[in-house]
Amino acid sequence: MTGRFLRLTGTSGLILLACLLAAAVYIPVANQYIDPASPFHVNTASVVVFGKYLCFAILALSIDLVWGYCGILSLGHGAFFALGGYAMGMHLMREIGSRGVYGNPILPDFMVFLNWEKLPWFWHGFDQFWFAMGMVVLVPGALAFIFGFLAFRSRVTGVYLSIITQAMTFALMLAFFRNEMGFGGNNGLTDFKDVLGFDLQANSTRIGLYLLSIGALAGAFLICRAIVLSRLGKVLIAVRDAESRTRFIGYRVEHYKLFVFTVSAMMAGVAGALYVPQVGIINPGEFAPANSIEAVVWVAVGGRGTLVGAVIGGIGVNLGKSYLTGALPEVWLFALGGLFVVVTLFMPKGILGLLDRWRRKQIPADKAEQAGAEAEERA
Amino acid sequence: MNTLHKELTRTVLYLDGISVSFDGFKALNDLSFVVEPGEMRAIIGPNGAGKTTMMDVITGKTRPDVGTALFAGQHDLTKLDEASIAELGIGRKFQRPTVFESHTVRDNIVLSLAGKRRVFDTLFARSTEDEADKIDQVLDTIRLADRAGMMAADLSHGQKQWLEIGMLLAQDPSLLLVDEPVAGMTDAETVQTATLLKEIAKDHSVVVVEHDMSFVQDLGVMVTVLHEGSVLAEGSLDRVSADERVIDVYLGR
Numbered sequence: 227m228t229g230r231f232l233r234l235t236g237t238s239g240l241i242l243l244a245c246l247l248a249a250a251v252y253i254p255v256a257n258q259y260i261d262p263a264s265p266f267h268v269n270t271a272s273v274v275v276f277g278k279y280l281c282f283a284i285l286a287l288s289i290d291l292v293w294g295y296c297g298i299l300s301l302g303h304g305a306f307f308a309l310g311g312y313a314m315g316m317h318l319m320r321e322i323g324s325r326g327v328y329g330n331p332i333l334p335d336f337m338v339f340l341n342w343e344k345l346p347w348f349w350h351g352f353d354q355f356w357f358a359m360g361m362v363v364l365v366p367g368a369l370a371f372i373f374g375f376l377a378f379r380s381r382v383t384g385v386y387l388s389i390i391t392q393a394m395t396f397a398l399m400l401a402f403f404r405n406e407m408g409f410g411g412n413n414g415l416t417d418f419k420d421v422l423g424f425d426l427q428a429n430s431t432r433i434g435l436y437l438l439s440i441g442a443l444a445g446a447f448l449i450c451r452a453i454v455l456s457r458l459g460k461v462l463i464a465v466r467d468a469e470s471r472t473r474f475i476g477y478r479v480e481h482y483k484l485f486v487f488t489v490s491a492m493m494a495g496v497a498g499a500l501y502v503p504q505v506g507i508i509n510p511g512e513f514a515p516a517n518s519i520e521a522v523v524w525v526a527v528g529g530r531g532t533l534v535g536a537v538i539g540g541i542g543v544n545l546g547k548s549y550l551t552g553a554l555p556e557v558w559l560f561a562l563g564g565l566f567v568v569v570t571l572f573m574p575k576g577i578l579g580l581l582d583r584w585r586r587k588q589i590p591a592d593k594a595e596q597a598g599a600e601a602e603e604r605a
Numbered sequence: 606m607n608t609l610h611k612e613l614t615r616t617v618l619y620l621d622g623i624s625v626s627f628d629g630f631k632a633l634n635d636l637s638f639v640v641e642p643g644e645m646r647a648i649i650g651p652n653g654a655g656k657t658t659m660m661d662v663i664t665g666k667t668r669p670d671v672g673t674a675l676f677a678g679q680h681d682l683t684k685l686d687e688a689s690i691a692e693l694g695i696g697r698k699f700q701r702p703t704v705f706e707s708h709t710v711r712d713n714i715v716l717s718l719a720g721k722r723r724v725f726d727t728l729f730a731r732s733t734e735d736e737a738d739k740i741d742q743v744l745d746t747i748r749l750a751d752r753a754g755m756m757a758a759d760l761s762h763g764q765k766q767w768l769e770i771g772m773l774l775a776q777d778p779s780l781l782l783v784d785e786p787v788a789g790m791t792d793a794e795t796v797q798t799a800t801l802l803k804e805i806a807k808d809h810s811v812v813v814v815e816h817d818m819s820f821v822q823d824l825g826v827m828v829t830v831l832h833e834g835s836v837l838a839e840g841s842l843d844r845v846s847a848d849e850r851v852i853d854v855y856l857g858r
Contacts, residue, residue, distance in 0.1 A: 457715070457730040464705045464716055471703040474664060475776060476691030476722050485724045 234451055238534045238578070243444055249276070250440045254433045270429055273436050275548065277504045279541045280439035284446045284497035286524045286540030287533060288490040291450050293522070294531030295459065296486050297466035299384075302391030303494050304518035305398050306366035308508065310495025312402075313365055315415035315508040316349060317358030318426075322419050335417070336410045346408040355422060362499040363492040370491030371484065378480035378487075383469070392515050399513030414509025421503055432504070439500050443537065446493050450533050453489070462486055523566050529576030538577055616678055617642050617780050617810040618663065623672030624834075625658055632658040633669065634834035640780070645806035647821045647842075648814045650831035651854060656814045657700070659831070660782050664697050665690045677779070692722065696778035700785045702765035706758035710749055710768060713757050714740045717772035739775065747771035747801065763794035767801065774805065781805065783813045787820050799823035818842075 235243060253276060256268040285307050292298040324331040328338040332345055351357040373394060377387060405411035424431040453459050464472045465479050473479050502508045511517075521540075528539025543565070550558045573580050618640040625633040633655045640646055650656055661667035662674060665687045674682040680693055691697075705713050718736055721727070744750040747767040752760065757768060766786055773781050786802065787795045799820055805811060806826075815821055821828060821842055828845050830837045832854045838845045845851050 453728070456728050458724065458727040460708060460712055460716055461727055463707055467705045467707055468703045470666075470687075471699070471705070471772075472716075473687040474691055474697045475717050475772065476688050478688045478722065481724050 234448065234455065236451070236534075238532075239447065239451060242447065242534050242537060246440050246444050250437055253436065257429070257433065270432055273432055274504050277432070277436040277439045278501060279544045280436070280443050281497045281501035281504070282521070282524065282544050283537045283540035284439075284443050284500070285494050285521050286528065286536040287443075287446050287450055288493035288497065289521055290525045290528075290530060290533055290536035291453065291493070292486055292490045293525060294533075294536070295454055295466060296462040296483060297469075298483060298487060299388045299522070300391045300487070300490075301388045301515070301518050301522060302393075302395040303490070303521055304515075305391075305395035305513055306370060306491040306494035307498035307501070307517075307521075308395075308398070308402075308510075308512035309366045309369065310362045310498030311502040311508040311512060312409060312415070312498075313352075313358055313361040313495070314499035314502045315418075316352040316361075316409075317355060318418035318421060318503060319415050320349070320353040321421065322417065325419055326417070334410070334415070336405075336413065337408075340405060349408065359499070362495050366491040366495035366498075367488050370488045374484045374487040378483045381480070392518070395513050395518055396515050399510050399515075402510035402513060410509070412510065414507060414511075415502075416507040416509075418503065418506055426503055426506065435500065435504050439504070442496060442500055446496070447533060447537065449489075449493070453486070454533065458482070458485075520562065523562060523569075525576075526569050527565060527576055529578030532576070532578045535576050535578035542577070615642070616640065617644070617676070618812070619673070619675040619678065620659075620663075621673040623659075623662060623669045623674060625655075625662060625667060625669050631834050633662065636672070636831075636835050638829055638836055638839070640810055640812060642779075642810055643806075643808075645802070645811040645813065645824065645826045647824055647826055647828045648812060648831060649816070649818075649821060649828060650837075653833075654831040655834040656831055657784065658834075660697060660784060660814070663690075663782060664695060688722065691776065691778075694777070694779040695782065696773035696776045696780070697782045698766075698769050698773055698784055698786065700788065702762065702769050704757045704760075704765050704768050704772070706756070708757055709753065710744070710755050710757055710760070711740060711753040713768055713772055714743050714775045717775040719775070719777045743771045743775050746774060746804065748797075763790045763798075766790065766794075766798065770798075770801065770805070778809065780810045780812070783811060785815055786813065787815065787817050795820055796823065 232240060253268050253273055256266055257270060257273055260267045262269070285303060288306075289300060289303050292300055319334040322334065326335040326338075328335055330338050333342060337345070352361070377390060382390065401407055402409050402414075403412055409415065418426050420426055421431070424434065454462070461472065461477055461482055464477075465482060469479055498508075498512070524539035524543045525536045526539070527543055528537065529535025543562075546561070547558060550561055569576060575582070616639050620639070621637045623633050623636045624631065636655065636659060648656055648659075658667060662669050663682060665682060665685050669683055672683075676682050676690070676693055676695060682690060685693070705716065708716070715732070715736070718739060721730075741750065744753055747770060749764060749768060749771065752764070757765065760768060770783070770786065773783075783802070787798050790798065795817065802811060802813065802824065813824065825842075827840065828842045829839050830845050830848075830851050837854065838848045838851050
């Protein structure tokens with residue numbers, strides 16, 4: 227049983243899960259029980275920020291699954307993230323009920339402001355939590371399925387695929403900016419009050435959401451590992467390495483791509499849904515093409531095709547971003563661009579690749595030492 | 606009609622009047638030829654004679670403008686896609702060795718094994734003992750048993766070629782198409798490859814495209830000479846190499 231679990235996680239994965247567990251215990255305890263004056267205290271704002279990073283890490287995982295293992299460089303995964311976020315946001319809007327500025331029990335504030343008479347058809351059902359949660363995975367999944375079906379069937383690959391994924395997220399951004407779309411236009415959805423009766427401003431809710439994000443990240447990681455280790459995962463890598471060979475062996479490559487692309491989009495949707503209640507807003511800016519590109523950079527930095535690297539990159543790059551945008555706001559974009567250049571040129575396998583190379587150098591040295599020690603013992 | 610049908614079903618591959626043109630260039634021009642069950646056939650011809658395009662037509666990568674292409678006398682290859690044709694039992698080896706570099710030698714064979722190919726079959730697939738036996742058998746045939754755990758990327762050029770042939774074997778096709786298997790091989794490897802192919806030809810039909818004349822000599826099989834997209838001559842190597850037209854377009858140069 228433990229052996230099977232270890233096989234599923236891998237050594238680095240086990241370390242990752244242990245770190246997540248430690249973070250799940252330490253941060254809430256430090257927030258609640260350690261004296262605010264102490265340097266070990268974690269304030270609530272930081273808990274929210276960490277929760278946000280965890281969502282980014284899930285997004286990074288979903289990108290690594292398609293890019294690192296199947297060679298599909300999606301530059302539009304931010305769209306799936308945002309759609310999941312909007313599905314969650316719509317539920318939170320309906321939860322506000324008559325507590326909005328205009329006090330309309332059915333219509334969200336922005337609809338009253340636009341003089342809408344009744345709720346658009348696609349807003350129905352979102353007052354139900356379970357329905358909204360279904361949409362969180364189904365909407366991104368359906369978009370990915372339709373998009374992937376058309377793109378993969380026509381054998382669009384490589385740069386061309388990347389470009390049309392960019393176009394997809396850009397088109398969605400423009401659409402969501404329009405008030406007529408019914409998603410709050412430019413301002414998006416905000417002023418959320420509570421979820422399932424828990425006040426979103428309350429400390430306990432924030433810690434709860436943080437813990438939920440850790441759980442989701444661990445779950446997403448294990449799902450990705452299970453997929454990657456299965457025979458299907460081997461086919462994905464085969465497609466990445468030699469697509470036409472895979473086809474001539476008799477695999478329908480487009481079906482495999484479609485499967486992994488859809489699963490990945492659903493995962494990104496979950497990440498977006500966890501993100502929105504923590505940051506308290508979702509607007510069309512989340513569809514910005516640059517967001518999707520940034521997420522790909524996280525994966526590249528951490529180490530493509532490693533899963534653990536995606537998590538490290540997702541959290542690490544955003545830590546750096548928070549620091550730099552605070553300390554030297556003008557520098558961030560240059561730092562991000564520079565980071566991508568450096569990673570591409572000098573560490574094609576990212577941070578994890580560097581660690582791996584370093585470890586391989588260490589092992590022969592250790593072995594030599596061991597052999598020396600044994601020789602001494604014999605003498 | 607009845608007798609024709611009977612004739613056809615006896616053939617493994619039946620090409621009749623196939624023409625393919627790309628932007629006005631006729632890659633194949635009224636090409637016809639037949640492969641019998643259990644036969645090994647060598648195809649030679651100068652560059653641009655249409656050898657690769659012919660393979661593309663047989664494996665469903667390219668659709669012919671006109672012509673008939675039948676497999677086992679009943680499957681219309683011009684209507685099927687690559688995956689269905691592979692499932693029917695046609696395996697193809699590329700000119701450049703194409704293996705899955707970041708998989709081990711063993712996993713390369715695992716993925717090629719005849720079996721279910723659908724997404725959810727592979728998601729829940731478990732390795733069985735039958736599979737393991739079959740894999741060992743293939744690895745023995747291609748002489749890579751002691752390298753089963755190695756990454757395919759770390760194999761030598763010749764070993765990659767053999768691995769790819771092994772992947773075809775694992776597919777257990779009734780017809781193997783092999784495109785220039787000895788390109789870039791050492792002399793010793795070339796001889797070994799000829800032996801390997803002869804072994805395979807015992808229970809498979811094989812079509813080999815090759816430039817290397819001494820290799821074709823080693824195979825000792827019937828030769829088809831292609832020129833400008835159609836068959837120029839057919840027969841034993843000695844007979845076709847005595848043919849004036851063949852000497853003109855190919856051997857003489």
